[in-house]
Amino acid sequence: MENGIALEKKDVNRGKKGHFLLDTxxxxxxxxxxxxxxxxxxxxxxxxxxxxxxxxxxxxxxxxASAKLSIGTAGHFLGTDNYGRDMWSRLVYGARISxxxxxxxxxxxxxxxxxxxxxxxxxxxxxxxxxxxxxxxFAFPGTLLAMLIIAMLGxxxxxxxxxxxxxxxxxxxxxxxxxxxxxxxxxxxxxxxxIGASHTRIIxxxxxxxxxxxxxxxxxxxxxxxxxxxxxxxxxxxxxxPPSPEWGAMIAAGQxxxxxxxxMAILPxxxxxxxxxxxxxxxxxxxxxxxxxxKFDS
Amino acid sequence: xxxxxxxxxxxxxxLLIGISFIVFMSMHLAPGDxxxxxxxxxxxxxxxxxxxxxxxxxxxxxxQYIDYMNGLIHGDLxxxxxTGQSVTEAITTRFPITIKLAVASMIVAIVIGITAGIISxxxxxxxxxxxxxxxxxxxxxxPNFWLxxxxxxxxxxxxxxxxxxxxxxxxxxxxxFKELIxxxxxxxxxxxxxxxxxxxxxxxxxxxxxxxxxxxxKGVKQRKVVWVHSLRNALIPVLTVAGINFGGLLGxxxxxxxxxxxxxxxxxxxxxxxxxxxxxVQGTVLLVAGIFVFINLIVDLLYAAVDPRISxx
Numbered sequence: 187m188e189n190g191i192a193l194e195k196k197d198v199n200r201g202k203k204g205h206f207l208l209d210t211x212x213x214x215x216x217x218x219x220x221x222x223x224x225x226x227x228x229x230x231x232x233x234x235x236x237x238x239x240x241x242x243x244x245x246x247x248x249x250x251a252s253a254k255l256s257i258g259t260a261g262h263f264l265g266t267d268n269y270g271r272d273m274w275s276r277l278v279y280g281a282r283i284s285x286x287x288x289x290x291x292x293x294x295x296x297x298x299x300x301x302x303x304x305x306x307x308x309x310x311x312x313x314x315x316x317x318x319x320x321x322x323x324f325a326f327p328g329t330l331l332a333m334l335i336i337a338m339l340g341x342x343x344x345x346x347x348x349x350x351x352x353x354x355x356x357x358x359x360x361x362x363x364x365x366x367x368x369x370x371x372x373x374x375x376x377x378x379x380x381i382g383a384s385h386t387r388i389i390x391x392x393x394x395x396x397x398x399x400x401x402x403x404x405x406x407x408x409x410x411x412x413x414x415x416x417x418x419x420x421x422x423x424x425x426x427x428p429p430s431p432e433w434g435a436m437i438a439a440g441q442x443x444x445x446x447x448x449x450m451a452i453l454p455x456x457x458x459x460x461x462x463x464x465x466x467x468x469x470x471x472x473x474x475x476x477x478x479x480x481k482f483d484s
Numbered sequence: 485x486x487x488x489x490x491x492x493x494x495x496x497x498x499l500l501i502g503i504s505f506i507v508f509m510s511m512h513l514a515p516g517d518x519x520x521x522x523x524x525x526x527x528x529x530x531x532x533x534x535x536x537x538x539x540x541x542x543x544x545x546x547x548q549y550i551d552y553m554n555g556l557i558h559g560d561l562x563x564x565x566x567t568g569q570s571v572t573e574a575i576t577t578r579f580p581i582t583i584k585l586a587v588a589s590m591i592v593a594i595v596i597g598i599t600a601g602i603i604s605x606x607x608x609x610x611x612x613x614x615x616x617x618x619x620x621x622x623x624x625x626x627p628n629f630w631l632x633x634x635x636x637x638x639x640x641x642x643x644x645x646x647x648x649x650x651x652x653x654x655x656x657x658x659x660x661f662k663e664l665i666x667x668x669x670x671x672x673x674x675x676x677x678x679x680x681x682x683x684x685x686x687x688x689x690x691x692x693x694x695x696x697x698x699x700x701x702k703g704v705k706q707r708k709v710v711w712v713h714s715l716r717n718a719l720i721p722v723l724t725v726a727g728i729n730f731g732g733l734l735g736x737x738x739x740x741x742x743x744x745x746x747x748x749x750x751x752x753x754x755x756x757x758x759x760x761x762x763x764x765v766q767g768t769v770l771l772v773a774g775i776f777v778f779i780n781l782i783v784d785l786l787y788a789a790v791d792p793r794i795s796x797x
Contacts, residue, residue, distance in 0.1 A: 219621075318502075321499065322499065322502045322503065322506065325499050325502070325503055325773055325776065325777050325780075326503070326769075326773050326776065327731055327732050327734060327735025327736075327772065327773070327776050328732075328735065329735040329736065329738060329739070330735045330738070330769060330772055330773060330776075333738070333753065333754075333757060333769070334506075334507065334510055334765075334769050335510070336757065337510070337511070337514065337756070337757040337760075337762075337765045337769075338510040338511070338513060338514040339514075340515065341757075341758075410625070414625075414627055417627055417629075418627060418628075418629060418739055421627075421629045421739070421742075422738075422739065422742055422754055423754075423758065424754075424757065434627070434629070437627075437629065437630055437633060440633075441633055444633070444636070444637050444641055445641060448637055451630070451633050451634075451637070452634070452637075454630075455626075455627060455630030455631075455633070455634065458627050458630065459622070459625050459626050459627065459630070462624075462625040462626075462627070463621060463622065463625035466621065466624060466625055467621065
């Protein structure tokens with residue numbers, strides 16, 4: 187009998203979770219901009235995954251005989267760069283780099299930020315110390331912090347990922363800490379404490395799931411920042427190095443040929459803008475959909 | 485209020501010490517021996533040792549940090565490994581250019597941002613609102629180095645209306661003003677987008693407040709309701725956002741200076757990073773971070789002064 191009740195409860199919970207996700211999705215569907223954003227992201231993910239199948243040319247292969255071909259040339263519908271490399275191939279492989287850098291740095295930043303936020307919010311004694319460190323990291327403008335880390339580690343794409351991850355930590359830690367503080371004194375947490383549940387269990391099993399909404403929103407908008415920062419750092423020559431088809435590095439290379447081949451600088455910029463726009467509007471959409479304070483028409 | 489200011493100043497000093505420690509340690513932990521960099525490939529072991537002793541690099545790290553702080557207090561930030569020039573001197577020469585760019589960008593951002601926000605909020609869901617909202621979304625998504633490149637392509641390369649780069653002439657001359665237009669728009673656009681968004685939401689929120697309804701019920705004209713009652717209150721959070729973003733703009737100058745070949749602090753920093761010129765990187769990073777912290781403090785104080793609901797506790 188007891189088992190039966192337990193099972194029923196579990197099913198009810200599962201149903202609620204399903205409802206929550208479905209409701210969130212339904213709210214997202216009402217937001218046309220968010221849907222456009224999701225579509226752009228999906229297309230990019232597909233392009234990034236199936237890049238070798240979808241492009242006819244090697245993005246690194248030089249062909250000086252067909253250098254700086256303009257958009258619409260047969261065989262190279264987005265033209266070629268100053269080394270005769272196909273622009274479409276480079277843009278598609280660039281999407282791969284941007285998404286990988288964005289995703290990796292956001293995941294690493296979240297891992298650090300969530301952990302610090304949980305510890306800081308839950309353990310009062312550690313709160314002051316952790317938050318002062320976070321304040322210290324916040325005292326640097328983001329680009330500057332990333333540059334400082336790159337100055338320390340050297341210029342490479344991996345170091346850009348590390349730099350963006352560290353830059354993401356303080357923001358995430360603050361958000362998670364705020365959520366923990368609002369949850370940790372609720373009755374069900376006190377009940378867990380009173381029955382002797384361990385801190386680890388309370389934190390990861392009962393508090394963390396209640397912080398997921400702000401974390402998801404943070405991660406989505408952070409993807410936009412990470413992609414933009416990666417492009418900016420590569421543009422400055424501090425990230426991906428030639429001949430990598432990273433979008434920021436492509437703009438930097440294209441800048442020298444603006445008179446003869448403006449598409450070399452224009453196309454990667456449009457790619458960055460679309461990607462960042464997509465993640466920004468999806469982030470906004472998620473914020474609206476996950477925020478219970480906002481009322482939606484039924 | 486006085487106590488609040490003193491407390492915030494004390495916090496700022498502690499923060500600045502923390503920043504200086506982080507920056508110093510980052511450079512100290514960076515791979516590559518500064519003495520080898522200065523000595524070059526032809527330096528012998530004894531030459532390198534002599535350079536190390538001269539720079540005080542053979543002392544314990546903490547002593548080196550204290551020496552550095554001592555120099556910092558006296559305005560001595562060390563010497564560039566690359567050029568041998570005094571870092572303080574290099575910064576003093578380049579800093580006014582960066583400030584000029586940051587201030588001009590902030591003016592662009594405030595003028596465009598607040599205007600777009602007000603237009604948007606006055607007629608929500610209209611075509612103008614749609615245009616303004618689109619500008620806000622695109623403005624925060626556009627990479628500023630690309631925007632700069634496109635502006636150069638259009639206004640300098642194709643139309644030949646504005647110069648490509650520089651900021652060499654004083655801003656009050658026609659040439660200097662022309663040089664400033666493209667970099668200021670490039671750097672100010674994303675902040676303008678953020679301010680437009682903030683102004684719109686803040687104005688819409690204020691428009692629903694009781695005192696606005698009361699003003700309308702009393703028969704106050706629409707123009708006065710918007711410009712006097714709504715805007716004044718709606719601008720409080722907008723000013724905070726603008727203030728905080730001014731610090732961000734200083735960070736953004738690093739990239740914009742590179743696009744327009746402007747010899748400011750940002751370029752000095754990039755050159756320092758590329759050539760592993762640690763004293764230069766240290767000095768420039770400290771300066772920008774220090775100003776960022778200082779501006780945040782001013783914003784905090786202004787916010788507390790403007791909004792009487794803020795507690796000083």
